[in-house]
Amino acid sequence: MTVLTLSSSRDPKEADMARIWTEPNFLVPWTVNLDVGLLVQADCIASLWQKRTYDRLKLHLPKQFCQLPKLPFPEHFPEYPTKNQFIEYLESYAKHFDINPQFNKCVQSAKYDEACRLWRVKTVSTSDSTRSEVEYICQSLVVATGDNAERVMPEIEGLQEFGGEVMHACDYKSGEKYHGKKVLVVGCGNSGMEVSLDLCNHNAKPSMVVRSSVHVLPREIFGKSTFLLATLMMKWLPLWMVDKLLLILAWLILGKIDNYGLKRPSVGPLELKNTQGKTPVLDIGALEKIRSGDIAVVPAIKRFFPGMVELVNGEKLEMDSVVLATGYRSNVPYWLQVRKFVLSLFILYPLLPFGL
Ligand SMILES: NC(=O)C1=CN([C@@H]2O[C@H](COP(=O)(O)OP(=O)(O)OC[C@H]3O[C@@H](n4cnc5c(N)ncnc54)[C@H](OP(=O)(O)O)[C@@H]3O)[C@@H](O)[C@H]2O)C=CC1
Numbered sequence: 600m601t602v603l604t605l606s607s608s609r610d611p612k613e614a615d616m617a618r619i620w621t622e623p624n625f626l627v628p629w630t631v632n633l634d635v636g637l638l639v640q641a642d643c644i645a646s647l648w649q650k651r652t653y654d655r656l657k658l659h660l661p662k663q664f665c666q667l668p669k670l671p672f673p674e675h676f677p678e679y680p681t682k683n684q685f686i687e688y689l690e691s692y693a694k695h696f697d698i699n700p701q702f703n704k705c706v707q708s709a710k711y712d713e714a715c716r717l718w719r720v721k722t723v724s725t726s727d728s729t730r731s732e733v734e735y736i737c738q739s740l741v742v743a744t745g746d747n748a749e750r751v752m753p754e755i756e757g758l759q760e761f762g763g764e765v766m767h768a769c770d771y772k773s774g775e776k777y778h779g780k781k782v783l784v785v786g787c788g789n790s791g792m793e794v795s796l797d798l799c800n801h802n803a804k805p806s807m808v809v810r811s812s813v814h815v816l817p818r819e820i821f822g823k824s825t826f827l828l829a830t831l832m833m834k835w836l837p838l839w840m841v842d843k844l845l846l847i848l849a850w851l852i853l854g855k856i857d858n859y860g861l862k863r864p865s866v867g868p869l870e871l872k873n874t875q876g877k878t879p880v881l882d883i884g885a886l887e888k889i890r891s892g893d894i895a896v897v898p899a900i901k902r903f904f905p906g907m908v909e910l911v912n913g914e915k916l917e918m919d920s921v922v923l924a925t926g927y928r929s930n931v932p933y934w935l936q937v938r939k940f941v942l943s944l945f946i947l948y949p950l951l952p953f954g955l
């Protein structure tokens with residue numbers, strides 16, 4: 600195994616800082632006047648956006664909440680940029696600040712060496728068939744691998760024998776090829792809702808599995824983004840009151856969602872986000888399709904049979920395909936070797952109030 604300081608492939612002086620990223624969480628280059636190296640698992644920047652998103656995806660928060668420091672989105676971008684606009688922005692950001700990551704470097708482990716007072720970051724090259732291992736050393740390590748690094752694949756009885764196409768939402772691109780097909784969408788987070796809507800728009804027949812409860816909020820309230828309103832309200836009001844107001848406004852705009860097989864959690868949307876990390880669904884049209892019956896809402900899955908799913912209520916439905924919109928998890932616990940307490944801070948980080 601080769602041992603390098605993080606910057607040595609570009610400049611053989613000692614590295615002061617490593618940045619590791621797989622998500623578009625660029626770190627501010629001007630905050631550190633140090634030698635910086637950036638390791639990226641994929642062969643491009645923002646790989647989750649480039650490779651694991653569907654065609655019609657748009658940001659669901661207004662652009663001012665999604666831009667990176669010192670370089671705003673272009674003026675002509677819409678309020679909710681498309682996936683391609685977002686990728687274009689990230690690429691121009693990297694170019695503008697001359698950020699040159701080392702691609703195809705998958706971090707296997709990162710451990711702080713107390714004796715040397717340095718981080719040891721072991722990587723394996725993912726670019727070619729020959730496995731080359733390199734260990735980088737650096738004084739500081741910044742982890743920016745995000746909460747969505749790994750897909751969550753549920754183990755459901757009989758899924759192996761289902762026989763039809765089964766994919767995770769991260770591999771879903773468009774509903775085009777599902778015209779007239781019955782598709783079971785498992786999960787009702789923002790992915791499940793948006794995939795179901797896209798399927799509907801392509802004349803497929805989606806059934807969406809809702810096994811527990813979900814907060815659906817309008818993306819906008821009286822022309823202002825719900826996220827912005829929540830942020831503003833949180834400046835003056837306690838969280839429980841903001842939650843109550845959000846739910847009243849959601850009821851005024853969307854009506855009672857319970858009528859359509861959806862159930863709201865007993866705790867409010869912001870409290871749920873802060874305590875369990877569960878994001879509210881920001882509705883962009885799926886609710887209308889649920890109301891019209893174009894998206895069927897079905898209860899939890901009991902098991903699969905060939906070409907069929909059995910639900911917990913005993914109902915059996917024939918299906919052509921299954922899209923698992925069952926969410927994501929961080930991969931940090933697999934490679935960051937720190938004390939459990941420190942690791943728990945990383946895991947709990949997404950539960951901290953989201954800019955509110
Ligand atoms: N336009 C945008 O900006 C979009 C943003 N996003 C964001 O990406 C992140 C990930 O969202 P998403 O991919 O929806 O993941 P989530 O984790 O938010 O949702 C996962 C869903 O899958 C359900 N689920 C998990 N396992 C099972 C199972 N075995 N059977 C039935 N249901 C199951 C969960 O139900 P339960 O609650 O019962 O566990 C939940 O409804 C979020 O932050 C979201 O806001 C996603 C899509 C679009």
Ligand SMILES: O=C(O)C(=O)Cc1c[nH]c2ccccc12
Pocket residue numbers: 660816825826829868869872878879881953
């Ligand atoms: O899109 C996400 O992942 C979010 O976390 C959005 C979000 C967090 N808290 C909220 C409260 C109201 C509306 C959107 C959000």
